[in-house]
Structures are given as structure tokens and as C-alpha cells.
Amino acid sequence: MPQTAQCQPSPTLNSLWSLGEFEGAQHYSIGTRFRIPAEESNTPLDEILVKRNLSALFQPILDMSSGELIGFEGLIRGPANSPLHSPANLFSAAKQQGRMLEVEMLCRQIVLEQFAQLRLPGKLFLNVSPDALTHPSFKNGQTLEFMKKIGISPEHVIIEITENQPIFDFEAVRNALLHYRQMGFKIAMDDLGEGFSSLRLWSELRPEFVKIDMHFVQGVNTDPLKLQFLKSIQQIAESCGTQVIAEGVETEAELRTIRDIGIAMGQGYFIARPSPTPPLVAPPEASLVLNSARTAGYPKNAFLANRSVTAHKLLVYVEPVTPETDNDSIFICFGENPGLDSLPVVKHGKPVGLINRHAFIDCFAQPYRRELLGKKPCSQLMFTKPLLVERSTPVQELSQFLTESEGRHFADGFIITEEGRYLGVGTGQGLLRVITQMQIEAARYANPLTMLPGNVPINEHIERLLESGEPFYACYCDLDNFKPFNDVYGYRKGDEMIQMTGRILHWSCDPKLDFLGHIGGDDFILILQSTDWQKRCDGALQSFAELSTSLASDQHRWCGGYESEDRQGRVVFNTLPTLSIGAVYIDPEQFASHHDVSAATARAKKMAKQIHGNSLFVEQRKPHQPE
The missing domain is CATH 3.30.70.270 (Reverse transcriptase/Diguanylate cyclase domain)
Structure with a gap:
């Protein structure tokens, strides 16, 4: 076994991931040029640390709405033609020799340096393990100084939390990440669905980005369960302001499907493979998919395709009245139909108003109101700004709109249209019934x-x-x-x-x-x-x-x-x-x-x-x- 090496600070580079001042922390120089006496450099890992024999690759991340590359994930490779070329073998050897921190910090240093040298545009997604994130040796300001020297600002770096081990001290990780965010860095959670505790950390930290593990992306166009998983994650992300990145996109069908789900970004071989000199624009094949109006073919029996349940399911046809219909006729109509909560008012096929049953009868119940208004046209008592809902509107969007809008739309109901023409009406009670059925169905799947x-x-x-x-x-x-x-x-x-x-x-x-x-x-x-x-x-x-x-x-x-x-x-x-x-x-x-x-x-x-x-x-x- 080689003896513990003494780390000698580089004359130009400071400790890399020393982002926070922790009470009682001991100084530990990380991310420096490691110097080990020649007689002790008797393992391949020692040689890598001495010669900094690592190289960085960058894989583009595609913005699904604009079709542009918004950034790159920094990846690392060991020496070519070496068993440690693979990152898995490299970190396995580092773990066995108790040198994980040294290797991880050097990897990040290499990635930052080469990102700066290539002058790549957009964001750099930089992998960080929870252990390195909470290590007590971090010293405030050194990373910022280092990044300033090589021309990278914190606003261009996304700290991507990798989960290769359980997170037991959530509080420490959370506090560290909040500290980095205050310094200008943004946060990404890696491999959602594969790691140990991403969901909990997501709920507590609210990162700017969440990356979905490739297991749930590959084959999503043929797997109903994966489809539902991605749709559910997207809905959660929308509710908390997080952007979702789908990893492992390898086919045109997968890219088309995640685009139609509404996922913000994609990453994978179909977009671009990791490279020392990555492309700066999306490939034509990916651009063609994003610019196509064609909708992805979801799996057969794609249970819980909730966004396909539209307002048409809530449609109940009610014979409308015209604005010239007198109020006495409206009163008789409500009396003959006890279950009728509202009457649509339509002119030339276009809805122009809605008459609420309770408001109308309350008006007529007042002294002399029926005598005064009975022969008058109903346009005087109708609500002139009813909620008009296109039949193709997803019920979840409608539910969210009604929740955020004034309460009368839920109580009065709404008019369902097709290209502006009257089709029928829907009710708040009917909407609740459908949403509840969808939630029950979701629990089954x-x-x-x-x-x-x-x-x-x-x-x-x-x-x-x-x-x-x-x-x-x-x-x-x-x-x-x-x-x-x-x-x-x-x-x-x-x-x-x-x-x-x-x-x-x-x-x-x-x-x-x-x-x-x-x-x-x-x-x-x-x-x-x-x-x-x-x-x-x-x-x-x-x-x-x-x-x-x-x-x-x-x-x-x-x-x-x-x-x-x-x-x-x-x-x-x-x-x-x-x-x-x-x-x-x-x-x-x-x-x-x-x-x-x-x-x-x-x-x-x-x-x-x-x-x-x-x-x-x-x-x-x-x-x-x-x-």
C-alpha cells in the first residue's frame, strides 16, 4: 500500500469545491496538482493524480421549445487504453484506495478548465456527490476565485447532485446547496427515479432542474408506465417551477414523446454523444422532430393519458334560449326542469350569456319583479361574460383555471364550444366527478x-x-x-x-x-x-x-x-x-x-x-x- 501523499498546492489553482465556510473545518487542499514521491507512485491511480491524466467530455442539453443547446454536462474519462478509462472503474479504484475526494475534485477541476478553454456557450452541468458537497474542508471563496481566473461565473454553473450512495444527513446537504445558490449557482438533481433520496431532496430544496433517469425515458413511446411516470413528474415540476431534463434520449420516437409531454429539455445520443469538442447547434434530425407538428404515438392502452381527457367528457346538451326569449318562459323552463342549474343563451349559434337558476329565481321572488320583468327579454337578466371552454381543453387545465378564477364560474357552470359554436354545458360538479375518477384510476396504475x-x-x-x-x-x-x-x-x-x-x-x-x-x-x-x-x-x-x-x-x-x-x-x-x-x-x-x-x-x-x-x-x- 502506498503511503498517504502530501498534497502540494498548485501555484495557479486553488481548492476547487471549497464553497462554504464551515465552523471547525480543517484546511484540506482539494483540486490541486497532486504531488506524490516517485517511489510511492506505484498504482495507476497514483499516476493519474500525479500527471492529471484525465480528460473531459461534454454532452449537449437541448431546449425542447427553442431547439437550441442551452448547456453541456461535463463528463470525465481516464487514460485511453487503460482499465481506468471508464468512469465506473476509475471511481471504483478510488473508493477501494480511499481517495474518492481527491479523484472527484480533480475531475471537476479538469472539467472546469476544459470548459473554459473551449469557450462553450450556455450552462455547465457539473457533477457533485453528496460527500464532496458536505465535506468539512471547504473554505469560503476559493472556488469563486478559481472560476474567476479561468473566466467562469457562478451563473454559468449548475451543481448536479449525483446519488451513488444514500443521503442520511439531509439537513447538511440542504444547507450546503442553499449556500451555493446564494452565491449564484443553480442546482440540478440527477437521475430522478434511480437514486436513493432524490424525491425528498427535490421536495425540500426545489432545484431549478431535475434530470429523469434514462430508464424511464428509453422506450417511453412503447411503455405506458414510463409514459405515466414522466407525465406525473412533469406535472409536479410545473407546480414547483422546476425544469425537467430527460436523459438517455436515443430515438426519434422518444424525443417526440417527451416533447409532447411538455418536458423542457432532453439529453442523449439522438441529440449528441459526449465529445471533447461538442457541437454548438442541435443536429438536423432533432430539429426536424421539434419543428414537426406530428404528435407522438403513445403506447396502446396508455392508461392515465390524463391530458387526453378533455372538456368534451363533461358535455351535457341543454336546449339553449335566445336573447329575445322572455323571462316568463325562462321561469317556466326552470320550474319544469328541477335539475337544470343554468340556461345557455345563444344567438346564431354563438353563446352570448348564461342564466343561473338560483340568481334568476331569487330575482323573480322579490315583490313585483315578475310583473315588471316577465315580458322583458332574458338578455336583461343573463350573465354576459360566461366561461367558454373549447371541447379539446384538457380537464386538468380547466380544473386549474377554475381553482384560480372567481367562484361563480364553478357554481354557474360553463359553456362548451367547438371553434366558438355552442355544443352544450358543463358543471363544476361534473368536473369534480371526472377528476376524482381520474385520480382513482391513477392509483390503480x-x-x-x-x-x-x-x-x-x-x-x-x-x-x-x-x-x-x-x-x-x-x-x-x-x-x-x-x-x-x-x-x-x-x-x-x-x-x-x-x-x-x-x-x-x-x-x-x-x-x-x-x-x-x-x-x-x-x-x-x-x-x-x-x-x-x-x-x-x-x-x-x-x-x-x-x-x-x-x-x-x-x-x-x-x-x-x-x-x-x-x-x-x-x-x-x-x-x-x-x-x-x-x-x-x-x-x-x-x-x-x-x-x-x-x-x-x-x-x-x-x-x-x-x-x-x-x-x-x-x-x-x-x-x-x-x-
Whole structure:
């Protein structure tokens, strides 16, 4: 093992990522030219650090609305023709030798220098790990001074948080990022959907950019679940002012689909590959897609294509009246139709007003009003500025508009038109009914807490596997003692426990072979075709045992549990939550449908829960063999 090297400051470069002054911090020179005595430079990594033998690549990021390249992500490569050329191998070696910080800081220094030398326009997306972000050695102002020397201002740099390890100290990461934002940097979350805690950090920090992991982008034009995931993320982003970047765009169909969803930016091989000298304009193929009026073909049975549900679904035809219709006739019409809340007033096919039932009858109920106004035209009592809604308007946009506008539009209803001509009316009650149905349908397809597939995709996936004739393992995963944990720590901690379980199970899957679904609550289903399925289940149990206790207090961890009241009001001791997995070998010849699979896995889960602690029970009996 080489001895620890002494870092000698460069005469021209200061510490790279020393962005904040932390109390009690020890000075640690990072991002300098590393000097190691020749006799100690006996590993490839040492040689890289001595000679700064790294190179930067830049991958463009495309603005979907303007068609321009708004910036570049800085990537790193090791020496050519070397095992450490790959970033994965480079950082793996650095981790094994305990030199992650040194390598990471040098990587960023190289990226910044080459970005400045190339004079690339737009923003630089610079990868930063949580460890480097919160390292106590940072010293205020040194990075700004360094960037000033090479001609880069903080406004041109996006700190992109990479998640290659769990984030336990959210407060420290959040405070560090807020500090950098005050200095002029912007923030991006990387690989949303793949990392450990992006969703929580997103909700607490509200970054300017969120990058969606390529797993959810590639094949989105043929995968309904991925489509719904991207649409949901886009809706969340719109509500909190975040711009979404779709990573891994590799085909024309993928680019067209994310464009139609409304995602702000894209990045991937179809736009441009990483290069030492990247292009400064978008390729013609991408520009052609962005400038095309053609809409992407969504997957068949694309459940929850919520934006395709339009105001036409709310349409109820009501025979309109003309502005010359007398008020007595309007009064008779309301009397003969108790369920009629409003009457549209139309002239030459164009809506000109709306008569609200309650306002009209209240007026007529006043002394002498009917005698005075009965023979007058209804145009004197109609509301002349009704809400006109085109039939193609998505109901979600309509709902948002009604929420933000004056209340009478919701109470009176609205007139639905096509190219300005009267079609019928819609009501606020009808809109609420449709929105509620959409939300219920959404819960069936994607669990809103974990964004994992819900019951319908789970059943469809099982049916597809049964039809294929290929055997697989179905594993029912359930948390033990979750209710007492939820009672003691509250629903927010309970949600964190469920989300963490989902992430752990996700890590255990091979995305090319396996499927993870969230049945609801603390119940999950794993559909495994991997040959090492049992090793994956054991790994999930081990990870849960190691990580789940981080959500409990020190006292409860030390005791192994806590006291709480049971349903009979008795004080009992409950151990910390554990994970039980019941696994069943599914032979398509033995199982007729997903109902049979569900029943078999439920029995296996029941057996697993009878085993103390984190446990895996594998059902060995045949489906119809008695216990």
C-alpha cells in the first residue's frame, strides 16, 4: 500500500469545491496538482493524480421549445487504453484506495478548465456527490476565485447532485446547496427515479432542474408506465417551477414523446454523444422532430393519458334560449326542469350569456319583479361574460383555471364550444366527478407514494408472463410491525419507511428481467426472472436490516423497539419493522391467471411473517397440494 501523499498546492489553482465556510473545518487542499514521491507512485491511480491524466467530455442539453443547446454536462474519462478509462472503474479504484475526494475534485477541476478553454456557450452541468458537497474542508471563496481566473461565473454553473450512495444527513446537504445558490449557482438533481433520496431532496430544496433517469425515458413511446411516470413528474415540476431534463434520449420516437409531454429539455445520443469538442447547434434530425407538428404515438392502452381527457367528457346538451326569449318562459323552463342549474343563451349559434337558476329565481321572488320583468327579454337578466371552454381543453387545465378564477364560474357552470359554436354545458360538479375518477384510476396504475406500478400493471405483467409459458418467481414483500412504527413516529416517517423499502427492492431487481410493483400500503410484489433470484431477495433483506434502523431514534435502536398501545389499549413492546418475503415458483402450466398467483403469494407471505426478523420463505409445495 502506498503511503498517504502530501498534497502540494498548485501555484495557479486553488481548492476547487471549497464553497462554504464551515465552523471547525480543517484546511484540506482539494483540486490541486497532486504531488506524490516517485517511489510511492506505484498504482495507476497514483499516476493519474500525479500527471492529471484525465480528460473531459461534454454532452449537449437541448431546449425542447427553442431547439437550441442551452448547456453541456461535463463528463470525465481516464487514460485511453487503460482499465481506468471508464468512469465506473476509475471511481471504483478510488473508493477501494480511499481517495474518492481527491479523484472527484480533480475531475471537476479538469472539467472546469476544459470548459473554459473551449469557450462553450450556455450552462455547465457539473457533477457533485453528496460527500464532496458536505465535506468539512471547504473554505469560503476559493472556488469563486478559481472560476474567476479561468473566466467562469457562478451563473454559468449548475451543481448536479449525483446519488451513488444514500443521503442520511439531509439537513447538511440542504444547507450546503442553499449556500451555493446564494452565491449564484443553480442546482440540478440527477437521475430522478434511480437514486436513493432524490424525491425528498427535490421536495425540500426545489432545484431549478431535475434530470429523469434514462430508464424511464428509453422506450417511453412503447411503455405506458414510463409514459405515466414522466407525465406525473412533469406535472409536479410545473407546480414547483422546476425544469425537467430527460436523459438517455436515443430515438426519434422518444424525443417526440417527451416533447409532447411538455418536458423542457432532453439529453442523449439522438441529440449528441459526449465529445471533447461538442457541437454548438442541435443536429438536423432533432430539429426536424421539434419543428414537426406530428404528435407522438403513445403506447396502446396508455392508461392515465390524463391530458387526453378533455372538456368534451363533461358535455351535457341543454336546449339553449335566445336573447329575445322572455323571462316568463325562462321561469317556466326552470320550474319544469328541477335539475337544470343554468340556461345557455345563444344567438346564431354563438353563446352570448348564461342564466343561473338560483340568481334568476331569487330575482323573480322579490315583490313585483315578475310583473315588471316577465315580458322583458332574458338578455336583461343573463350573465354576459360566461366561461367558454373549447371541447379539446384538457380537464386538468380547466380544473386549474377554475381553482384560480372567481367562484361563480364553478357554481354557474360553463359553456362548451367547438371553434366558438355552442355544443352544450358543463358543471363544476361534473368536473369534480371526472377528476376524482381520474385520480382513482391513477392509483390503480401507479402508486402515488412510490411511483411504482400499481395493481393493474402488476396483473397485466403476470398475465403476459403466464401467456409466454416462461416460469418465474413471484415474491410477496410485506413489512412486519409497521403499524406500531407508524403510530409512534407518525405518517411522514411511515411514508419514508415505505419509500425506502421500495428503493431497496428496486436495487435488488435486474431492470431487464425483473418487475417491481407496489400493491398498496406496505405491500410490494417482485416478479423475478433472474436466475439468481434468491440472492437478490437475500440482498434486499440485508439492505433493509442495515438501512431501516436509520429512521428510528437512537434510544429505540438501542432497545430494539418501543412500547405502544395495541388495539385493546394494552401497552406492549414492539420490535422495529422487519421485512418478510414469501416466494413462489410460478409454472405457467400450474397457474391459470394472476388470481391464482396472487393467492399463492399471499399464502407464502403469511408463512414468511411467522418467521422472526427479516425473513424469506420459499413455497415448495405445488399449487394444489394441501398444507
